[in-house]
Amino acid sequence: SSRVLWTLAVTQLVKMVKFLKPGKVVILLNGRQAGKKAVIINNMDDGSKERPYSHAIVAGIEKYPLKVTKDMNKKKLSRRSRVKPFLKVVNVSHLLPTRYGLDIKVSTRLTSETLKDTTKKQRVSKEVKRLLQERYLAGKNKWFFSKLRF
Numbered sequence: 001s002s003r004v005l006w007t008l009a010v011t012q013l014v015k016m017v018k019f020l021k022p023g024k025v026v027i028l029l030n031g032r033q034a035g036k037k038a039v040i041i042n043n044m045d046d047g048s049k050e051r052p053y054s055h056a057i058v059a060g061i062e063k064y065p066l067k068v069t070k071d072m073n074k075k076k077l078s079r080r081s082r083v084k085p086f087l088k089v090v091n092v093s094h095l096l097p098t099r100y101g102l103d104i105k106v107s108t109r110l111t112s113e114t115l116k117d118t119t120k121k122q123r124v125s126k127e128v129k130r131l132l133q134e135r136y137l138a139g140k141n142k143w144f145f146s147k148l149r150f
Helices: 002-014 074-080 112-116 118-138
Strands: 024-028 037-044 055-063 084-091 095-101
Touching: 024 055, 037 084, 055 112, 055 118, 084 112, 084 118, 112 118
Parallel strands: none
Antiparallel strands: 024 037, 024 095, 037 055, 055 084
């Protein structure tokens, strides 16, 4: 009977739904960016040669935009509305998925090798910053751009 239970458990593992897909908003649990919100850009469920575990490339907000009021001038408004992004390869076990999604399409195909090259990483980081900035200024996905309080 234990063998039957084991085979049932294995078949259920095979049928697990992959919910950590690109565009899913997650909260990072470990490292310097712990507690920060991020979006999955690319995920590798099977792992790779150098990272034999399932991992994902995430783009998140390192520095959230500050509170703005209608009394502020344009210069102060634009300064306080800035978003500082980060790009990181993260083990899937260090991600807390949320119910939210964010459709960010990065033009270059991101891999962990792309993030190792500093010039490519800077270019992608600037693109992510532009995309997040546009999102924030358009007033979309307000929850994503607010700092987590805990």
